[in-house]
Amino acid sequence: MDTAIDKALVILESLETGRGNRSLASIAAATGLPKSTVHRILAILERRAYVQQDAFKDYSLGPKIIALGAFAGERSPLVSAAGPLLDRLVRDWGETVHLGILVEDSLLYVDRREPQDIAVRLVAAPSPLSQPHASAGGKVLLAFGDERLLDTVIAGGLTRYTAATIVDPDRLKAELARVRESGYATSEQERNEGVRAVAVPVRNRSGAVVATISAAGPTQRMTDEKLHSLRVALAQAAATLSPALR
Template sequence: MSAELRKRGRPRGRTAGPGAEDSGGIRALDRALDILDLIASSSGLTLSEIGQRLDMAPSTVHRVLVTLAARGVAETDPATQAWHVGPTAFRHGSAFMRRSGLVERARPLLRRLMEQTGETANLGILNGDAVLFLSQAETHETIRAFFPPGTRSALHASGIGKALLAHVRPAQLRLMLQGMELQRFTDKTLTEALALEQDLARIRARGYSLDNEERTPGMRCIAAPIFDLSGEAAAGISVSGPTLRMSDARLEAMSEAVIAAARELSFGMTPARGTGAES
């Protein structure tokens, strides 16, 4: 199970009680998805490593992996015995990204934003209590930010995450903050709800968010929300890079470029459905 899932308090491995299926869940399917989530967030894990991380018996992990492999959702490297996601998982993910057409429409804008700022441009959406990155245009600089599609990042310590949180309805935001663990990543991470809410108010006022070394020391991110036809902040676009290049002197010009790209992508989106956000 990924670290994000554990922090949300989701049951691990075999801890589900006998009423798990009665409550609407299927325990075996839940275990399979836990395993798929774990291998998708890693660069390859052996069967024993998966079992240890999820507190599952090796025999259970083996049965799940064999089933996933038969459907092409997972596959193993014979040389290392490490498990990875398979081609069918890519097909499923591609279907999700085709749904709104956002990734295709954003691709040239991400490229343009990268060329304008000289930094990596990113596209992401709200996914539960995290940002899910969908696409990226990498800078050619040696030192650069890297968020490959499928990467998840904490909302409170992410440029796109805070840009999206800033436009969540107040009642919904309160509920989200109550259920979120504001994990400290650096000495600049906002780990108090009040401090985060004050930052979100500033973001709404100026139109863009700033991750100022809140997730990774020495790295900054500027982001702006992308609105759908219903006026909801359904996605976000950002540029990320080292603080030495994303200096205070460049913030105004870079934020203007990010806001312009977000506006160009906004309102052409259909209303968000099933991204993991509560309605």
């Protein structure tokens, strides 16, 4: 990290990838930066509302980051074009849907729609930026991405989120080969216990995979039959979206 800007960005990314607020010591440990450096940069970021502190003096992302993210989403052709399709999927199927893209070697959820009128929902939203190997959408992007991307993800370590998470590199490669062959991916309680998900690729006009649409729900509702039907609906939505993407 050559500049103060690099260090500030690393600090912000460490706040995004954590669950809940983080202490100064935790941020320093996660980033490998001296506590004095982290404290100085956090003070600047807090003054400009990019981070904020709670009553325990722990840090989280601030309102300025949220506002910038919302503005970027509004100006994204992908997010704008996908919005009505995601709304329709939620209305028709009553399950949570996500729109995801790759950012370096991580899965970034750029949009999410959740049903409001059902008794059983997903307990919590996933982190907007996460490792891709344990989610249906992440598997899609890995399967259709560059082989060097998969090597990077494996080299970084495959986190075990549940007992079902695939953490063996050979098993993951075999799983991704099936995704390429079938054109869709599933997550069988691999990211969160009690949650099944299915995802399909979104291609641009040239045929390159640029995003993924996924649907997730509790295992008691996501039967094999519903998972299959959702896969078809997601594929139709992705095909509708493709002509709008360069």
